[in-house]
Amino acid sequence: MLEPKQTLAVIGCGTMGEAIVRGLLRSQKLSAAQIIASDRRPDLAAELRARHQIRSTTDNLLAAKEATVAILCLKPQHMAAALNDDQIRAALEGKLVISIAAGVRLDQLQTLLPKSAVIRAMPNTPAVIGEGMTIITRGRGVTDAQAAVALEIFCAVGRCFELDEGNMDVITALNGSGPAFAYLVLEALADGAVMMGLRRDLAFTVAAQMLQGAARMVLESGQHPAALKDDVTTPAGCTIAGLLTLEDGRIRSVLARAVEEATRVAGRLGQS
Numbered sequence: 001m002l003e004p005k006q007t008l009a010v011i012g013c014g015t016m017g018e019a020i021v022r023g024l025l026r027s028q029k030l031s032a033a034q035i036i037a038s039d040r041r042p043d044l045a046a047e048l049r050a051r052h053q054i055r056s057t058t059d060n061l062l063a064a065k066e067a068t069v070a071i072l073c074l075k076p077q078h079m080a081a082a083l084n085d086d087q088i089r090a091a092l093e094g095k096l097v098i099s100i101a102a103g104v105r106l107d108q109l110q111t112l113l114p115k116s117a118v119i120r121a122m123p124n125t126p127a128v129i130g131e132g133m134t135i136i137t138r139g140r141g142v143t144d145a146q147a148a149v150a151l152e153i154f155c156a157v158g159r160c161f162e163l164d165e166g167n168m169d170v171i172t173a174l175n176g177s178g179p180a181f182a183y184l185v186l187e188a189l190a191d192g193a194v195m196m197g198l199r200r201d202l203a204f205t206v207a208a209q210m211l212q213g214a215a216r217m218v219l220e221s222g223q224h225p226a227a228l229k230d231d232v233t234t235p236a237g238c239t240i241a242g243l244l245t246l247e248d249g250r251i252r253s254v255l256a257r258a259v260e261e262a263t264r265v266a267g268r269l270g271q272s
Helices: 015-026 042-052 060-066 076-083 086-092 106-112 125-129 144-155 165-176 178-195 200-221 225-232 238-248 251-266
Strands: 008-011 035-038 055-057 069-072 096-099 117-122 132-138 158-162
Touching: 008 015, 008 060, 015 035, 015 042, 015 125, 015 144, 035 042, 035 060, 042 055, 055 060, 060 086, 069 076, 069 144, 076 086, 076 106, 096 144, 106 117, 117 144, 117 165, 125 132, 132 144, 132 165, 144 158, 165 178, 165 251, 178 200, 178 251, 200 225, 238 251
Parallel strands: 008 035, 008 069, 035 055, 069 096, 096 117, 132 158
Antiparallel strands: 117 132
């Protein structure tokens, strides 16, 4: 569990890193004094300090030295260059290190940081508003207590579960890319309403709230989506008419194939 004596370093603190910082501060899991963030751009480091009253730096090594736990929010293509450094390795030795870089596998992380306890995580962008979903997977030698720290960090920005690494490519596609698929569906539904005369700003609001409510129905009722769909579908009604039109367009297969293709691409990320 997170403790008052712990210091969290968020290395490469961009959008997702800042969402994690915001969630931890909002939930009071950590105080501002317990967080240090690094970004190579001085202006962004200064903005992080001003917005959250945390410590910030442009020096990844300094952040790594200060940390008891580190979150690596670096891009996959920058990970090896950032970690393939004896000083960074020494600074992170014996510490819990969590990577959110898509496609960078545990064996790569363990090669770069052989004396660190490494966890791989896949959060998504709704973490920015505290409604994220994160899956973690642990490297060899990571203790239950260390995994619990990672779970606690990501639960501060939404839900979090642990799975084995074999699922991480499809998790990257479904969870990491999934919000973009949902936004496309939302936009298309709103476009249909605009076509039928609804004002666009209202169409977006109604569509977004409808999708949010429908998703919460699945999470909170525990019912299969098909059962909830049938509850809305009355004989000879407008819902079944719309559903048949969607089926004519092979909506199920197109969405499922999108996840399938994104999974294939996810498997190649971070491997060059």
